[in-house]
Structure formats: C-alpha cells, structure tokens
Amino acid sequence: MCGISGWFDMVGLLQPDRLxxxxxxxxxxxxxPDGEGFHFEPGLALGHRRLAIIDLSTGEQPMxxxxxxxxIVFNGEIFNYRQLRRQLERQGHPFRTNSDTEVILRAWVAWGHDxxxxxxxQFAxxxxxxxxxxxFLARDRLxxxxxxxxVLPDKTFVFASELKALTVRPDFPRRIxxxxxxxxxxxxxxxxxRTIYAGVKKLGAGCALSLQRGQEPKLRTYWQPKPISDAPCDAATVAEELRARLAASVNAQLVADVPVGTFLSGGVDSSAITALMAKSLPQGLSAFTIGFKEAAFDERSHAEAVASRYGVTQHVEVVSPDDMETVARLPGIYDEPFGDSSAMPTYRLCKLARRHVTxxxxxDGGDELFAGYRRYPFHAREEALRGVFPGLMRRLVFGTLGEVYPQLDWAPRMFRARQTFRELAATTAEGYFHNxxxxxxxxRSALFAPELKRALKGYRAADVIAQHMKNAPFDDPVAMAQYVDLKTWLPGDILTKVDRASMANSLEVRVPMLxxxxxxxxxxxxxxxxxxGGEGKFVLKRALEPLLPHKVLYRPKQGFSVPxxxxxxxxxxxxxxLRLKRGTALDEFLDLPFAARMLDAHRKGWSDNSRTLWLIWMFDGFLQRHLTPTPELV
Known part of the structure; x- marks a missing residue:
C-alpha cells in the first residue's frame, strides 16, 4: 500500500514546482515509509510514497x-496480477519486474482505457x-x-491519496x-x-477519469454493483458455494512478501476471515483484538474462542475513554470531518497490528452484502406497510401520529414510535434516510447557524439517497437499501475509516468480502x-457452521462501537x-448555546445526545486544524 500525488497542466507545458x-x-x-519517487517533465509531476508489500527489490515507483x-504511480494491490501477467505475456508483452504495478502498465498498452x-x-x-x-486516473470498484x-484557478490539475497533500499548496482554495x-x-x-472543500472531489468507486491537454476531463463509471443472473436457489448449495467463494477470495488476498495478520473482533465476519486464513496458513497466524472495559461493548471472549479453536496467536488491547491523545489525532488523520466514533478503536487496532505485521x-463488507444491519429488517417492514396504504393516507395518518407522539430519543428503538411514524409517512428514499x-x-435545523442554513439554499442530505435509489438495479427494498449502502456508507464511512487509520500506522488492510x-x-x-425471521446473514452463518463455534455465529449482534x-x-x-467554554471556530456554522444545552442534557441523563456531540467535537477539530484564520462559505 502506498500514497500517490501529482500535478498536471491541462492547457500548456508549465514547468512543475519540484519543491x-x-x-x-x-x-x-x-x-x-519505505521510500519515495518522483517524475518531472514539462506540464507534469508525479509523486509516490512506497509501503513495500510485493516485489520488495524491484517495485519502486514511478514505474x-x-x-x-x-x-504510473499506484496505491494498492492487484490480486489477479499473476493471471494477468501470464495472459499479457502470451500476447507478447515483456516484463522486467515481478510487481503488480508493471501489470497495470502492460494492461494499459494492451487495452488502453479498458x-x-x-x-x-484495491487500487487508486x-x-x-x-x-x-x-x-488517466482510476479507483477500485468498491x-x-x-x-x-x-482543478486549481490556473487550470492545473492536482491529485493525491489524501486531502492533506492538496491542502499544503498555497494555491489550494479552502472554501467549505x-x-x-x-x-x-x-x-x-x-x-x-463531494469533499468538505468546494471544488475538490473524490474519484468515485468504480470510476475512471481521463485528461488530455486542451480538452475537458472525461469521467466514466466502469463498474456498478449489480447482481449476476445464475445464482443457485437451494440453501445448502448456496452455503457451500459461499464458503468456497469466500475461501478463494481470502487465499487470493494472502499474497505478500511481508508478514500478514488478521483483525479479530469476535463478530461473525472477522471470525470467518480468521478461520479461513488459519486453514491456509499452517505456519501460524497473528490476530489483533480491541476490547473495552464496558461489558456491553466487549467481545474479547468470543474472539478468544475463535483464536483458541485455530491456534491463532492473539494480541489484545483495551480502549478506555481517557485516551485523549488518540481523539486529538483523529482530525489530522481524516483531513475532513469524520464522525464515526469507532475510528478511535480502529486506529488503536491498526497501531497494535503494525507492531507485528505489515x-x-x-x-468488513459482510453486513452490507448479507443484510447484517438492524436497519434492513426495519426498512423491509416499513416498505411492506407503505405498500398497503396509499401515499396520501400514509402522509395524513402516520404524518399526524409522528407529530403528536412524544420524542423518546432515550428509549429503545421499539418505543421510539415517533420516528417510525415519520418514516412510514415518507417516501421510500426519505424513510431509508431516516433509518x-x-x-x-x-x-440539524436547530443546531445549524442561520448563515449555514442560508448557504444550503434548500439542499438536503436525503437527496443523496434519493438519487442512488433512482439508479439502483433492484426492485426488492432490501437489495435497494444494500445498493445504497454500497454507494454511500461503505466507501464514505467504513472503508474511509479503515484506510486512514491503517495508513496512519503504515499498515495495509485488505477486505476479502469486497x-x-x-x-x-x-x-x-x-x-x-x-x-x-427478522435476522440477517442467514446463509452466511449457515455456511460458516463447520468453521465457527455456535455461540459466535448465533449471538446478538454487537458491532464494533464505543460506549x-x-x-x-x-x-x-x-x-x-471545557472546549466549548474556551471558544471555537464553530459559531459561524453552529448554534453554540444549543450545543451547550445538548451537552448539559446529556450529562444530566435527560437524553442521549452522544452521537451528535461527537459530530460537533470532530467538526470542531477539523476547523481548528484546517481553517485559518476564518472559514469561508461558498
């Protein structure tokens, strides 16, 4: 795994600024951390940072x-590079190294943009x-x-693996x-x-971008998540094929010239990957586990059961709330606001793993592919009810109930009927957005400052889900929700969390289920x-019965979260x-007295505002690090 950066004059042949x-x-x-390389010519600069994984002696870049x-400058791993190499060699393409990087070069010669x-x-x-x-720039499918x-004001183009490489430029526009x-x-x-900065974009999953001097950039989507047509319909056959397919994916991703380990939380998905790795690595396997002092969030006993069954060497650390050093590091690791609190234990997990493996x-991926999140059965039931009642009746009946029912944010979801009524009154996309x-x-309306609300000009985050649902190649509501998650939650949250936390520790993480x-x-x-029966991952759990203890497979889902x-x-x-009292850069964006009241209500036990408070904290950390002297709204 590596980091890449570059600059391109889209109009002429300016000399690149090497410094x-x-x-x-x-x-x-x-x-x-294992090396750096550059290529300069009129109108172009390419930069590379190398974490050596494959072909340690001849894999330097640019290549x-x-x-x-x-x-080329390349970040990632090509898991079918050996097969591609053989195919390209049969076509007469010569190879000088054993690296997967050279396979991309020769593939370009053979097939161009295709x-x-x-x-x-996994690549960029x-x-x-x-x-x-x-x-030509490309990003992997998921x-x-x-x-x-x-594109900078002078019509030059810049790119990088992380936003921090762009923000070091004095000509970079810091407009939120x-x-x-x-x-x-x-x-x-x-x-x-979208990114936090106007005018800066992330290349989308499964997308490629082509630039030629004097022409407009051409963006295309080369892959979309879609079903194949010949899946078997017998449960036993599906379970057997699932186990075989997942084992093949794990084996393909074990290729490396450096030590390989596994994340083991004690949940179904990480336990499955660990079991399959252990069967393929008879010489021994190291697993890494994060625990919590709070029993409701701690899965160490389940992880230990899997490690013991396969003779895995387990390394364990416990995360506590006094780890303010890690909290303070998060805004600098993620560059833009990132509000998944499990980033904290994920960073600690990656730091632990890097002491032993590369x-x-x-x-990751099992919940999205096999409907493991609780929101999927909720969405399915709500869609069934939406199908029974006409839209106008739903809005009149459930919309009214949603207004008069008390707000019980502190209660378990089954008692928070106000939210459910509102979701039933809404469209499919709006309902899933609420989920x-x-x-x-x-x-958000109460929290946002007036200036921010005016700048939004009517934009709502729900528009993102509505657009993806419009493009989804599915009719089934659960499959449609899974598609939305593969386009939003997975790349935006889960994979971003793991990539930044792992690369901050110079660790490569691979995801066989993807x-x-x-x-x-x-x-x-x-x-x-x-x-x-209202439970997800039915066939996945059945497929894993020969591999994992029953108590690991069929216990209530906990998830990798913090208290x-x-x-x-x-x-x-x-x-x-103390942070709010010191004064922050938040007041241009948020109503700080309202935020302080939320904190006070939470600390007194009147409501659970912890997730929103964490968002505010992370947004404040972003502002303090990136915006000087004053953030500017577009």
Missing amino acids: LSKAMNDAIAHRG FTEGSRIA CVDHIEG FALWDRSEQTL GEKPLYYA DPRAVEDFFAYGYVTDP VALSG VSVTSDEL DASFVEWALSLPRDFKLR LARWFRGEFGEAFS
Missing part, C-alpha cells in the same frame, strides 16, 4: 515502460501516456483506496462546501464524490437467504465542556 511536489508527497509519507513513454475492466484488487492509480498526452482531485457540512451532520461523513485482513441518518432534519465477483454473487441472492453515551457523561463530557 511543492515534494511537500505534497511528504504530507502522505505515513502511507509509504515506466521502455523509453519512459508511459509512467484496462480497469481486467484488473481485480495515475497513469501518464506521453504519446497520447493523456493522464472504493477501498482513496483518490482526491481538484455547506452541502458537505449538511452531509456530515446527517450521515457522520461527507458522501462521495498486512492485515478485515471482515441511516445520525441526526434528524429538525435537530472482491467484486463475490459482491455481485452475494447481491444476486434472494432476500430470504439474507433475512430470515459514547457513558463516556460523554464522564471524561469526554468534561473535556468537551
């Missing part, structure tokens, strides 16, 4: 074809073809690896996009392709194989109260 290119590359040195006609259709892996790369005067880009602020406080992250495999959003429309062919196969399965509510009534609450 500025070096500064951009240095900003992401943590992504590649070139003969005569330096084509150059090379991405042949590549399987920039390729320069001098003969065509073309700069968005495991990041790529940011912007109010829509990104709305997205952040609604979802807890800024949705692709690569770790993760169980996944961190804060309600009413709360092999694209496995994703398409899983999406093709009927709902009954995912949700059964925020309790922490904000203790150490976090005290620290945040």
Whole structure:
C-alpha cells in the first residue's frame, strides 16, 4: 500500500514546482515509509510514497515502460496480477519486474482505457501516456483506496491519496462546501464524490477519469454493483458455494512478501476471515483484538474462542475513554470531518497490528452484502406497510401520529414510535434516510447557524439517497437499501475509516468480502437467504457452521462501537465542556448555546445526545486544524 500525488497542466507545458511536489508527497509519507519517487517533465509531476508489500527489490515507483513513454504511480494491490501477467505475456508483452504495478502498465498498452475492466484488487492509480498526452486516473470498484482531485484557478490539475497533500499548496482554495457540512451532520461523513472543500472531489468507486491537454476531463463509471443472473436457489448449495467463494477470495488476498495478520473482533465476519486464513496458513497466524472495559461493548471472549479453536496467536488491547491523545489525532488523520466514533478503536487496532505485521485482513463488507444491519429488517417492514396504504393516507395518518407522539430519543428503538411514524409517512428514499441518518432534519435545523442554513439554499442530505435509489438495479427494498449502502456508507464511512487509520500506522488492510465477483454473487441472492425471521446473514452463518463455534455465529449482534453515551457523561463530557467554554471556530456554522444545552442534557441523563456531540467535537477539530484564520462559505 502506498500514497500517490501529482500535478498536471491541462492547457500548456508549465514547468512543475519540484519543491511543492515534494511537500505534497511528504504530507502522505505515513502511507509509504519505505521510500519515495518522483517524475518531472514539462506540464507534469508525479509523486509516490512506497509501503513495500510485493516485489520488495524491484517495485519502486514511478514505474515506466521502455523509453519512459508511459509512467504510473499506484496505491494498492492487484490480486489477479499473476493471471494477468501470464495472459499479457502470451500476447507478447515483456516484463522486467515481478510487481503488480508493471501489470497495470502492460494492461494499459494492451487495452488502453479498458484496462480497469481486467484488473481485480484495491487500487487508486495515475497513469501518464506521453504519446497520447493523456493522464488517466482510476479507483477500485468498491472504493477501498482513496483518490482526491481538484482543478486549481490556473487550470492545473492536482491529485493525491489524501486531502492533506492538496491542502499544503498555497494555491489550494479552502472554501467549505455547506452541502458537505449538511452531509456530515446527517450521515457522520461527507458522501462521495463531494469533499468538505468546494471544488475538490473524490474519484468515485468504480470510476475512471481521463485528461488530455486542451480538452475537458472525461469521467466514466466502469463498474456498478449489480447482481449476476445464475445464482443457485437451494440453501445448502448456496452455503457451500459461499464458503468456497469466500475461501478463494481470502487465499487470493494472502499474497505478500511481508508478514500478514488478521483483525479479530469476535463478530461473525472477522471470525470467518480468521478461520479461513488459519486453514491456509499452517505456519501460524497473528490476530489483533480491541476490547473495552464496558461489558456491553466487549467481545474479547468470543474472539478468544475463535483464536483458541485455530491456534491463532492473539494480541489484545483495551480502549478506555481517557485516551485523549488518540481523539486529538483523529482530525489530522481524516483531513475532513469524520464522525464515526469507532475510528478511535480502529486506529488503536491498526497501531497494535503494525507492531507485528505489515498486512492485515478485515471482515468488513459482510453486513452490507448479507443484510447484517438492524436497519434492513426495519426498512423491509416499513416498505411492506407503505405498500398497503396509499401515499396520501400514509402522509395524513402516520404524518399526524409522528407529530403528536412524544420524542423518546432515550428509549429503545421499539418505543421510539415517533420516528417510525415519520418514516412510514415518507417516501421510500426519505424513510431509508431516516433509518441511516445520525441526526434528524429538525435537530440539524436547530443546531445549524442561520448563515449555514442560508448557504444550503434548500439542499438536503436525503437527496443523496434519493438519487442512488433512482439508479439502483433492484426492485426488492432490501437489495435497494444494500445498493445504497454500497454507494454511500461503505466507501464514505467504513472503508474511509479503515484506510486512514491503517495508513496512519503504515499498515495495509485488505477486505476479502469486497472482491467484486463475490459482491455481485452475494447481491444476486434472494432476500430470504439474507433475512430470515427478522435476522440477517442467514446463509452466511449457515455456511460458516463447520468453521465457527455456535455461540459466535448465533449471538446478538454487537458491532464494533464505543460506549459514547457513558463516556460523554464522564471524561469526554468534561473535556468537551471545557472546549466549548474556551471558544471555537464553530459559531459561524453552529448554534453554540444549543450545543451547550445538548451537552448539559446529556450529562444530566435527560437524553442521549452522544452521537451528535461527537459530530460537533470532530467538526470542531477539523476547523481548528484546517481553517485559518476564518472559514469561508461558498
């Protein structure tokens, strides 16, 4: 895994600023501590930071074809590179190294822009073809690896693996996009392709961008999550095929010339990956586990059961709320506001793993593919009721009930009927937005400062889900919700969280369940194989019965989360109260007296405002780090 950066003159042949290119590359040195490389020519600069994983001796970048006609900087791993190499060699393409990077170069020579259709892996790369005067950028199908880009006022183009490499430039416009602020406080992250800064974008998952001098950039989507048509319909057959497909994906992602380990939380997905790795690595496997002092959030006993069954060497650390050093680091790690509180234990997990290995495999993706989140059965039931009542009746009956029913944010979801009534009164897209959003429309309206609300000009974060649902290649409501999550939650939250936390520790993380062919196969399965009896992951758990203890497979879902509510009534609450009293840059965006009242109500136990308070804390950390002297709204 590595970091890439670059600059491209879209109009002429200006000479690149070498010192500025070096500064951009240095900003992401943590992504590649094993070396750096550059390529400069009129109108172009490419930078690379290397974390050596494959072909340790000859894999330096930028890498070139003969005569330096084509150059590439690449972040990631190509898991089918050996098969592609054999195919390309049969076509007469020569190879000088054993690296997966060179396979991309030769694939470009063979297939041009269509090379991405042949590549399987997790990647972001920039390729320069001098003969065509073309700069080609691509990102992997699920968005495991990041790529940011912007067109600067002088019509030059810049890109990098992380936003911090762009913000070091003095010509970088630091203008906050109010829509990104709305997205952040609604979802807890800024949705692709938007970033916190206006004019800066993330290259979307499964997308490629082509630039030629004197022409407008051309963006295309080369892959979308969609079902295949020939999935079996017998449960036993599906379970057997699932186990075989997942084992094949795990084996493909074990390729490395450095030590490989596994994340083991004690949940179904990480336990599955650990079990399959242990069967393929008879020489021994290291697993890494994070625990909590609070029993309701601690899964160490389940992780230990899996580790013991397979003779895995387990390394464990406990996270506590007094780890303010990690909290303070998060805004600098994520560059833009990021509100998933599990980023804190994820960072600690990656730090623990990096002491022992350079690569770790993760169980992420199972909840999205096999309907493991609780929101999926809720959404299915709500959609069934929406189908019974006409739209006007739903809005009149459930909308009215949603207004008169008391707000019980502190109560378990089954008693928070006000939210359910509102969701039933809404459209499918609006209803699912209410299911996944961190804060309600009413709360954001009360929290946002007048200037921010004016700058939004009517934009709502719910528009993101509505657009994705419009494009979804599914009729089933659960499959549609899964598609939305694959386009929003997975790249925007889960994969961003893991990429930044791992690369901050110079650790590569791989996600076998996000092999694209496995994703398409899983999406093709009927709902009954995912949700059964109101519980998700039916066929996944059945497939794993020969591999995992029953108590691991069939216990209530916990998830990898932190006890925020309790922490904000203790150490976090005290620290945040002092922070608000000191004064912040928040008052241009938020109503600080309202935020202070939320904190006070939470600390007194009147309501659970912990998730919103965490969002405010992370947004404040972003502002303090990135905006000087005063943030500017577009």
